[in-house]
Amino acid sequence: MSKKPKGLAVLGSTGSVGTQTLDIVRAFPNDFNVIGLACNRNLKLLQSQIEEFEPDYIHCNGTETEMTSLKSNGCQDCDLDTMVGDPNVDMVVTATVGDVALNPTLTAIDAGKHIALANKETVVMAGELVSARAKNAGVPLLPLDSEPNAIWQCIRGENESISRVIITASGGAFRTAPLNEMADVTPQQALKHPTWAMGRKITIDSATMMNKAFEVIEAHWLFGVPWDDIEIVIHPESVIHSMVEFVDGSVKAQISPPDMHLPIQYAMFYPERLHNPAIKKFDPIATGALTFEPWEGERYPCFDMAIGFAKRGGSWPAALSGANDAAVDLFLNEKIGFLEIGIVIKEALEDHTSTEAPELDEIIAAGKNANARVVKLVRG
Numbered sequence: 522m523s524k525k526p527k528g529l530a531v532l533g534s535t536g537s538v539g540t541q542t543l544d545i546v547r548a549f550p551n552d553f554n555v556i557g558l559a560c561n562r563n564l565k566l567l568q569s570q571i572e573e574f575e576p577d578y579i580h581c582n583g584t585e586t587e588m589t590s591l592k593s594n595g596c597q598d599c600d601l602d603t604m605v606g607d608p609n610v611d612m613v614v615t616a617t618v619g620d621v622a623l624n625p626t627l628t629a630i631d632a633g634k635h636i637a638l639a640n641k642e643t644v645v646m647a648g649e650l651v652s653a654r655a656k657n658a659g660v661p662l663l664p665l666d667s668e669p670n671a672i673w674q675c676i677r678g679e680n681e682s683i684s685r686v687i688i689t690a691s692g693g694a695f696r697t698a699p700l701n702e703m704a705d706v707t708p709q710q711a712l713k714h715p716t717w718a719m720g721r722k723i724t725i726d727s728a729t730m731m732n733k734a735f736e737v738i739e740a741h742w743l744f745g746v747p748w749d750d751i752e753i754v755i756h757p758e759s760v761i762h763s764m765v766e767f768v769d770g771s772v773k774a775q776i777s778p779p780d781m782h783l784p785i786q787y788a789m790f791y792p793e794r795l796h797n798p799a800i801k802k803f804d805p806i807a808t809g810a811l812t813f814e815p816w817e818g819e820r821y822p823c824f825d826m827a828i829g830f831a832k833r834g835g836s837w838p839a840a841l842s843g844a845n846d847a848a849v850d851l852f853l854n855e856k857i858g859f860l861e862i863g864i865v866i867k868e869a870l871e872d873h874t875s876t877e878a879p880e881l882d883e884i885i886a887a888g889k890n891a892n893a894r895v896v897k898l899v900r901g
């Protein structure tokens with residue numbers, strides 16, 4: 522009995538998660554039909570993806586000449602909302618950076634599409650709105666990121682008996698760096714993540730632990746876990762991707778070698794599990810000891826600051842995300858030092874006036890304004 526292939530729109534198809542999503546399509550070619558591919562500027566890779574997956578729609582930031590050449594492969598260009606709303610799309614993979622995916626994600630939710638969610642900024646900026654709209658539409662939000670995906674796998678089949686969620690953190694690039702040297706670290710050093718190969722923005726977010734704060738926010742909104750029941754533990758091996766404790770004291774952990782293909786595949790096939798020979802299996806003996814270290818708050822000042830803004834709610838988390846985007850960009854371009862990332866975010870947010878229960882346009886405006894304030898603070 523053959524099933525109809527799942528229609529996919531991949532937003533951010535040339536990025537780290539996007540390309541790994543297409544690896545899963547390659548491994549299971551009869552299960553998926555790529556309807557749309559969207560990226561920013563990596564047109565060379567997009568061109569080869571178009572030739573291989575023959576999407577109906579593309580979206581990218583190309584010149585008229587570049588678009589004509591891309592479309593000569595038989596696809597049309599359209600805006601992201603049109604792409605995700607196409608009747609042939611069943612699942613939308615949101616793997617872009619920043620706030621680009623926000624509006625199309627809501628469009629897709631309202632159209633009843635399943636959301637395979639990699640873009641954390643969507644949940645950070647608009648967690649309350651996105652989770653409420655998904656609940657209303659009966660649309661699942663399927664997290665691709667390894668930690669929320671692990672929590673999701675652990676709570677599967679359980680009822681309301683979660684007592685604690687323990688999110689693991691590798692510690693990022695500077696887990697063991699002397700604190701007095703942190704001010705001078707370069708973008709090149711910060712981009713060397715010990716266990717995961719990811720995009721530039723998220724690798725810097727991992728070094729500051731802003732990324733871990735974003736995962737706490739995801740756990741709160743995606744699974745309804747109260748803020749105070751979420752803990753972080755440093756686990757340098759990145760083999761346990763998160764743990765869930767239940768009221769009887771039992772703890773479930775999701776274990777697998779650090780490879781995003783597994784959580785991506787799990788979300789793409791949920792509720793089915795399939796064997797994929799390309800995904801490396803866990804070998805306890807070869808892996809050796811799994812270690813845990815306490816969280817050092819003073820090493821990661823961005824974390825506490827971010828959780829503080831997230832708990833305030835309203836448009837605070839949107840402003841936080843927008844300010845962080847700008848600060849990371851300025852650090853990558855060597856305009857500010859590593860420790861200044863948190864300082865400029867905090868300073869920019871001092872001017873923010875929060876809106877209660879913000880609508881999408883207010884969320885986007887809060888992010889853009891905070892982003893502009895960071896740039897102004899640094900550039901003068």
Ligand code: MG
Binds near residue numbers: 666667668736
């Ligand atoms: Mg993660």
